[in-house]
Amino acid sequence: MDHPWLSIRMIIASTVLLLAYSVISLFLFVSGGVWVAVLGTVIFVGLQYLMTIKFAMWSTDAEPIPEEHYSDLHRRADELAEDMEISRPTLYFGDTDTPNAMALGRRGNGHVFISPELFDMMSNDELECILGHEFAHLRNRDSVITSLGISLSTFLSSGLLIAFWVASLDSENPALVRLVGTAVSAIVHLFLLLFVRLISRHREFVADADAVRFTNKPEAMANALSKLEAEFSREGAQQVSTSLSALCIAGGRRGLFAKLLSTHPDMEKRILRVVEMQ
Template structure:
């Protein structure tokens, strides 16, 4: 996490230096405050949007006593506070976590609870709790925020150094998108690595990797109907399952399911 944070800070520092070169060193406090507010708003809005997009509702303890009990036990074992539990109809079996330690939320789809056995569901819950403990959601939001800031700076550079207002406007949009994508390639690579870490932490928490491996295989089959689901692209980055082939793997938030299953069983 320290290495990742350092690299993200390096991206941000370059953007800040460019801004100070364009507008003067007296803008440094404004740059710092604006960046913190930007990432903070992005974090709050992203959490709200993720929950709203799947219609997540509070999970009644009287209806789902075992899930509440297991999450409480796993949370204590992993050294975090029990997160808020929510349930949603996503159209596919899936789960995701948002928030941080002390303010985490785990959303489980009704389809997932119907599909998995108890030990398989424990593996999925432990995986999501690991994301909260490891601050993975915070790191992803920070990475996306830095990518957005760097893209905005690149757009300003194009606009302020050009001499054709209309052409520069469209060029700035293109340059901004390209720069943001380059930074996001790094952020997405970190996301895929963090999935392996969460799998490993879950295996340790439940005493073996086979239940989570079986869960991933079942979820993979259930996601054949993903086009009909309520899981949009933003939330898909937070879900337990994601895959791709070819160039799509470079831009995927999750590593290939086959590799995750192989690691869990080895």
């Protein structure tokens, strides 16, 4: 990984997720002992990872992109994967309701989903830059952390709420315990939600930069982002599904509060950074 700040933020992200999993393990330990805690946590992490990929494939009605009909795209994907020193990800058509793309998985077993609309909007070089952007997420190992973090906030906050409600059954003041539990659950959920979105916004800048570096086509990258910005700014345009927005190449929101909750930075800022690389 060639980006010091990304490394630092990924370490912080890993630490937060580790603490969250530790809380889950504590609940399991109290319920059934150390082996239940260890086994339960391992199973949860594995299922969380697999479910994210399966959910993406199901929700986008994913189908492999046939090499015989898209030989140029596959050739460029092969070259990018070799240059980035990752295993060639499997390419899928994915219906995201908007022109978009996203990456899931690991360096050695990645999955990249491309909406069919992009093939009508983008030139071959622009599609290559979008591939480079998604491959960069796999290369930098950040998509795994984001994938797990997206649904962890809901899982953990729900677990805390249930734990407080169970504890209130033996309390002399159950209403107070439930009130505290609801507040703690809401705060934890909000903190993890904002944290995942902060990491997600930063990783988009890094992936843009890597796409330019490995394709050596900053103009095509800027054009691709400009086309996506024009599409998302169009009146009546559909927005990205909330459950998948953090994983897609585009999906930023407007407005101060909306930007705080957004999974993507302003597209104008992304385009400006790419233009500065020319």
